[in-house]
Amino acid sequence: MSAVLSVEDLRVRFRTMGSLKALTTGTADPFIDAVCGVSFEIRKGETLALVGESGSGKSTIARTIIGLQPAFGGSVSFDGQELIGLKAAERKSYLRRMTMMFQDPVGSLSPRMTVQSLLTEPFRIHGVSNRDPGAEAERLLRMVGLPADFGRRYPHQLSGGQARRVGVARALALNPDLIIADEPTAGLDVSVQGEVLNLLARLQDELGIAILIITHNLNVVRHMADRMAIMYLGRVVEIGSTESIFDHPRHPYTEALLSANPVPDPDAVLNRIEIKGEVPSMLRRPTGCEFHTRCQYAQDICRRVFPAPSANPDDAGHSFRCHFPLQQKSQQAADSAAAISR
Numbered sequence: 568m569s570a571v572l573s574v575e576d577l578r579v580r581f582r583t584m585g586s587l588k589a590l591t592t593g594t595a596d597p598f599i600d601a602v603c604g605v606s607f608e609i610r611k612g613e614t615l616a617l618v619g620e621s622g623s624g625k626s627t628i629a630r631t632i633i634g635l636q637p638a639f640g641g642s643v644s645f646d647g648q649e650l651i652g653l654k655a656a657e658r659k660s661y662l663r664r665m666t667m668m669f670q671d672p673v674g675s676l677s678p679r680m681t682v683q684s685l686l687t688e689p690f691r692i693h694g695v696s697n698r699d700p701g702a703e704a705e706r707l708l709r710m711v712g713l714p715a716d717f718g719r720r721y722p723h724q725l726s727g728g729q730a731r732r733v734g735v736a737r738a739l740a741l742n743p744d745l746i747i748a749d750e751p752t753a754g755l756d757v758s759v760q761g762e763v764l765n766l767l768a769r770l771q772d773e774l775g776i777a778i779l780i781i782t783h784n785l786n787v788v789r790h791m792a793d794r795m796a797i798m799y800l801g802r803v804v805e806i807g808s809t810e811s812i813f814d815h816p817r818h819p820y821t822e823a824l825l826s827a828n829p830v831p832d833p834d835a836v837l838n839r840i841e842i843k844g845e846v847p848s849m850l851r852r853p854t855g856c857e858f859h860t861r862c863q864y865a866q867d868i869c870r871r872v873f874p875a876p877s878a879n880p881d882d883a884g885h886s887f888r889c890h891f892p893l894q895q896k897s898q899q900a901a902d903s904a905a906a907i908s909r
């Protein structure tokens with residue numbers, strides 16, 4: 568199936584001090600590469616999760632896709648159209664078809680607007696004037712399971728879960744092909760988290776929307792995502808189907824992330840792997856494999872050589888950057904059986 572969104576070798580660079588300060592102090596203006604050669608695709612109706620520790624560049628990728636942040640290099644193409652380098656006016660027609668739900672549910676809704684005007688603001692922004700705002704607000708509220716009279720409320724009169732539903736409804740206003748949801752469950756009670764996720768999943772089923780979901784919560788990933796990409800220091804270190812990665816993580820960072828995740832199944836045997844040390848600064852990236860400073864399997868080559876991506880032989884869609892990828896469990900079992908029979 569064709570890709571709705573295709574991101575290729577995306578780079579985003581931030582200056583770390585104002586250029587005026589750099590000028591007056593006579594120092595070079597240092598920069599960080601917050602997103603460093605990231606590539607992925609999302610197909611129609613598919614959910615891709617971006618996972619990784621705080622500061623790994625997830626929100627920056629989202630903001631760059633929707634044009635809130637300029638790219639330093641690479642490509643973002645939506646339905647075959649390159650968006651990088653487009654003028655704001657040219658980009659606008661594509662932004663109708665992809666919407667973003669921001670990280671903070673209540674804070675991302677303007678406090679002085681009623682729910683009805685929040686829900687119909689996308690029509691005003693995109694010059695869609697032939698619709699009745701009251702009827703549209705009602706239609707959208709119904710889609711997300713809220714009563715019609717919520718249109719008269721203000722954001723501070725909503726609970727966290729209701730605010731998230733309004734966020735979903737607003738994202739649906741212009742029938743998007745892609746929703747980017749940045750931490751859609753953060754700050755919500757567990758039961759409300761489930762409601763919001765089920766709502767997104769149902770709408771995706773009914774409307775065939777693709778979703779890019781950004782989350783720290785691996786249970787959410789498992790529940791929602793067809794594929795997942797694991798980020799470390801602004802790079803994708805492993806990408807593949809959710810099933811493949813949960814069953815056979817190949818990158819040691821992924822293994823450690825998954826092992827730190829509380830598993831709902833009480834019978835699951837958990838060998839929790841601590842990731843030692845601090846996340847390195849993007850200002851001073853480690854040489855070689857950037858995870859080597861925290862990797863329990865690191866060898867000399869890992870300190871020297873940046874690993875090229877390798878693909879899983881059984882699953883070409885699953886790739887990872889590691890000199891010593893973890894063996895697949897089937898391989899481990901075969902090896903230990905061979906050792907016993909020797």
Ligand SMILES: Nc1ncnc2c1ncn2[C@@H]1O[C@H](COP(=O)(O)OP(=O)(O)OP(=O)(O)O)[C@@H](O)[C@H]1O
Binds near residue numbers: 620628
């Ligand atoms: N406007 C900015 N100016 C300078 N640096 C920035 C800016 N926005 C983000 N950064 C830096 O870029 C890096 C990536 O930040 P980003 O917000 O994308 O991370 P994240 O993965 O979304 O983290 P979290 O999980 O905490 O939301 C961080 O080091 C951050 O400090």
Ligand SMILES: [Mg+2]
Binds near residue numbers: 625626627670749
């Ligand atoms: Mg973020």
